[in-house]
Amino acid sequence: MKKTAALLIITTSLFVSCNDKKNEEVVVPEEKAEKNVTETPSYEKMCFLKVTESKAEYNENRVIRDSIVFELEREGDSISGTFNWLPFEKDKKLSTFKGTLSGNTGNAIADYSAEGMNYKEELVFTLGENQVSIIYGEMIEGEDGIWKYKNKEAASTQTLSKVDCK
Template sequence: MKTFITKLSLSLISISFFFSACNQTTESKKHANWADSSFRSDTTGVDTTHVTTEGCFLGLADVSSKDSTFISLSILDNKVTGKYSWIPFEKDRRTGTLIGTKQGDTLDVVWRFTQEGTQDTLRTVFLLQNDQLKQKPFSINQETGRQFTDDKSAFSISYQKTDCSALQ
């Protein structure tokens, strides 16, 4: 009897995994390369009673919506953590973590990312207002060839808030 119950339990678990896998939305399949649950900010062990903002944002760069950027943020008081993935169509992606501070509506973070197996960092500045996230674009230092955020630039890149659970 014990063996029968164990086999029945394993069968029910297998069936539930099968149905949950079959129930993915078209949008999550479209961006499956970054839409896994590990992408969302890790708040394990964090006192979430002080979390002031938590959300996910999506930016689609071209008309065909094949280039995408996904950002997840957790803001605890004035400390910002999150993840940022820039995924251009048929090009090398940059994925990594964000850590920084919030002053008013401005988020000043360091993006630690990996691209083509190489790790790098890039200061990034966002403006968080209502359900929209805006970013200052990156410029290129002509002497070094490295990207940087020009503080004189306007917040010209926009991301729309999206449901984080749809990306699991």
């Protein structure tokens, strides 16, 4: 019986050691893993500017420069920023906005301040590689008090060039 027990232990030990497979874990280096994943950056800030020039009606030798400044901060599909129209000689129109970005189209509600008045207005824009195109056109006041485009398809666009943020 001792021989049978010893033989059984030896046979079992040999069987287990022969069938012992090494479990190797495959580890993908982080560098390679990051290259295979295409995801939207979690935070990005972009700035755009357009400066228009015209001559003063009262003095043709004088050049008037108006500026349109659009600053956008994006985190995922949430956006916020400022959109300011800064005319040379007139009242300015300042706004802050919040909304969403779907693909390259932004939809936001802007809080405006212009000529002593405050109001909310729809803001729609399209991001290009080095520019932003902001639509503008006839607006009507909605029941919620927000001014919205009467017909987005009939609206015009104002294109601003991308610049370094200050």
